[in-house]
């Protein structure tokens with residue numbers, strides 16, 4: 001009898017504990033749901049899915065945005081066919097969406113009406129966006145843009161044709177800049193940068209790709225418009241290399257870095273390889289001739305650019321982006337007065353403003369003249385990956401289907417809500 005009373009009160013206490021635990025879990029669940037981003041926005045792709053481990057960079061702390069530091073994105077806006085892709089990545093990086101960019105300032109660097117209209121639509125879509133009007137566009141405009149900086153902020157300058165970045169790219173370059181005042185400029189590790197392309201090739205990150213061999217008579221006229229015409233807006237092309245066939249063609253077919261495009265609108269395909277012939281296959285492709293030189297063929301060659309892009313998309317698909325990361329202890333690659341392209345960089349606006357005006361083009365001033373003068377250096381954070389579509393000298397990259405593939409990746413993985421990129425004027 002006594003034993004029975006003891007048992008039933010213990011049972012009651014267990015029940016109470018169970019109910020309490022369930023209630024507590026429900027409260028916690030509700031709380032965290034409300035803490036999260038608005039539900040109409042899709043969740044960001046987790047870092048591990050982007051192939052970049054947040055744990056291996058060697059910086060002393062987790063990537064948490066420091067309070068009291070204002071981070072402003074500075075976009076040199078020109079072309080809507082590129083910006084519709086970048087825009088998706090930018091939106092994820094806004095502080096209101098859990099990223100590090102408090103504001104984005106769009107420098108209008110074009111007078112083409114359709115592009116300007118598109119810019120105004122983007123800016124109207126979000127209160128964190130603002131247009132900065134400068135008196136002149138083009139190269140003069142690049143210089144003028146730097147006079148519009150607000151003091152004491154970290155600026156992340158982004159070219160309008162950055163078509164891919166990881167969720168941690170901006171946090172990483174900003175963190176590295178904050179922790180390393182000895183670097184005037186911290187750049188992301190860019191795919192298609194004249195210096196870094198050479199490094200990536202020699203680290204075995206670049207794969208053998210060749211343009212598809214097409215009989216000129218088989219190219220439909222719709223795909224071979226006037227070479228000088230503005231290419232039509234890109235449409236989505238499956239971004240995964242595995243969705244496309246492997247390259248086939250004659251064994252003695254080579255493609256040199258300075259060859260013309262085979263046809264308007266074409267694709268590059270993966271050469272089949274085995275361990276035995278990997279080296280031989282790579283030497284049939286343009287990257288094997290790449291130079292580590294600011295003004296060398298990695299800047300001039302559309303073909304070297306294209307091969308880097310197709311290789312990147314393969315590494316992205318295979319979850320092997322760590323192929324691009326290096327430097328023990330997470331220390332950066334220092335370019336030390338060799339001019340490096342500034343497609344995606346972090347700078348401290350105070351350091352820039354106190355040394356203006358620029359006496360040469362911004363890239364030279366930021367990565368060579370000023371750092372030399374004030375005894376600082378320029379660093380590439382090799383763990384902060386991003387993709388730069390093309391330089392002016394590589395215009396023929398637009399004859400490949402690459403923009404369509406980056407658009408496909410962005411729409412599948414990066415765009416949050418309805419992006420203004422989904423409408424064309």
Ligand SMILES: *[C@@H]1O[C@H](CO)[C@@H](O)[C@H](O)[C@H]1NC(C)=O
Nearest residue numbers: 069152153154178348350351
């Ligand atoms: C920017 O540089 C100035 C001048 O060196 C320095 O006082 C300031 O702390 C820096 N700001 C940030 C956010 O690092």
